[in-house]
Structure formats: C-alpha cells, structure tokens
Amino acid sequence: MLADIMSFSSGIEDLSSLSDVEVLTRARKEPAFFAVLVRRYEAPFLRRARTILGSPEDAEEVVQDAFTKIYLYADRYQAQEGATFASWAYTVLNRVAYTRYQAKKRAWSERVELEPEHYESLPDAKAEFLEDLSIRNEVLAALAELPETAARILRLQFIEGKTQEEIAVAERLSIPAVKTRVHRAKKLFKKAYDEQNHV
Numbered sequence: 001m002l003a004d005i006m007s008f009s010s011g012i013e014d015l016s017s018l019s020d021v022e023v024l025t026r027a028r029k030e031p032a033f034f035a036v037l038v039r040r041y042e043a044p045f046l047r048r049a050r051t052i053l054g055s056p057e058d059a060e061e062v063v064q065d066a067f068t069k070i071y072l073y074a075d076r077y078q079a080q081e082g083a084t085f086a087s088w089a090y091t092v093l094n095r096v097a098y099t100r101y102q103a104k105k106r107a108w109s110e111r112v113e114l115e116p117e118h119y120e121s122l123p124d125a126k127a128e129f130l131e132d133l134s135i136r137n138e139v140l141a142a143l144a145e146l147p148e149t150a151a152r153i154l155r156l157q158f159i160e161g162k163t164q165e166e167i168a169v170a171e172r173l174s175i176p177a178v179k180t181r182v183h184r185a186k187k188l189f190k191k192a193y194d195e196q197n198h199v
Contacts, residue, residue, distance in 0.1 A: 005070040021077075028074050034112040038067055040087075044116040045093055048161030053104070062100050064094040080144075090159045150185035157182060 008090050018026075020037060027034035045066060049059035068072070077088055156170065158163045166179045171178065 007193060020089075021079065024074050024077065024085065027071065031071075034067075034071050037070070037089075038145075039087060044161060045090075048090065048093060049097050051092075052101055056073075058100060058104070059097075062097045063093070065095045069096065077136060087159050090161065126149075146185065146188050149181070150188050153178070153181050154185050154189055 016036075018036075020040065023033055023036045027037070042063065046056075046059050046064045049062045049066075050056060053062065058183050066089075070089055073092075077085065079085075146154070153167065153171070156167050157164065162170070163176055164182070168175050168178045169171070173181070
C-alpha cells in the first residue's frame, strides 16, 4: 500500500536499526526515508482506524491522512517523559480518525432515523472516554502521574490500539486480569486528569 508507493533510491542504507525518531529526523531532510515509518506503522494504524470507523476504505484514507500530517508536522514532535514517538503518532491518527468518525456520524444521523434496537450497535460514549481524550495534550501529562503498570496498560489499549488479547500475551496475563487492570487504571487516570484540569 502506502509503503509500496514510496520507493527508496538505491544508495540509501538499511535503516532497520534506527529508532523512529532518528528516521523521522532524517526524513525531514530526505523524504524518501519516511517510507521506513510507513512500513513500521501502516498495519497497526489500519487496525486502529478500522476499529474506530468500521470501514476498510475509510480506514485507508484516514491512515494516509495521518501519515501526511505526521510528515508535515514532523518538526512539532518533541520527546516527552513517558511518551514515545509511537504515542505521538497514534495521537495524530486518533485525531484524524475521530474527526472522520464524527463527520460520518453527523451525516448518518441526518439521513437515517434509527430504530431503538439500532442504538445498541452504536459506540458507547462512556466506553470511549479515553479514546476521545487521547486526542488531547493533557492525556500524556495525566499518564505521567500514574504508576507505570497502569500507564503502560492504558497506552497499549487506548493509544497504541492493541486488543485485550494482544495485551494479555504481551504482559503475560489472563484476559480477565487485563480487564481488571484496565478498569482500575481508567479510574486512576480519570482522577489524575480531573485533578490536573480542575474538573
């Protein structure tokens, strides 16, 4: 897909050993290097976008838009404690995806009168509390206040878009244990967020 469109010149060395930030820095001077980041993030970005939008076509457009913004605003990336390049990149993706989701939702509600049973299939606003917040800068600050275990599990699920099954494997936990940790971490996050923003 996107990475196939972007081709390297034959003189560019193997960049697999470089960090994301190093690749991004080089891509600002030599755009061909940006294809490395596309290859690294395209598949997980598509999974995340499909989770939000439900449509493969919309997901592909959103991912392309997100990569464009990441490239155009590369100079705005700044390393922060407790945040990686991946966190910043997923924040950009989430912002683009939720903007598209809200536009689709408005258009859909103007055209379709929902039957009561259809409401159950719509995303639960409370369940999307962290997803909605993930597009705001205050999230990283609130995450930094949490114990590392709680911050890590929230980053994995709500910023990096991993499923609870994937988290269970990565963290060597059972799925019920993951659910319990996510539930506790969300409470801690909300408390930290409210205190920082005087809610």
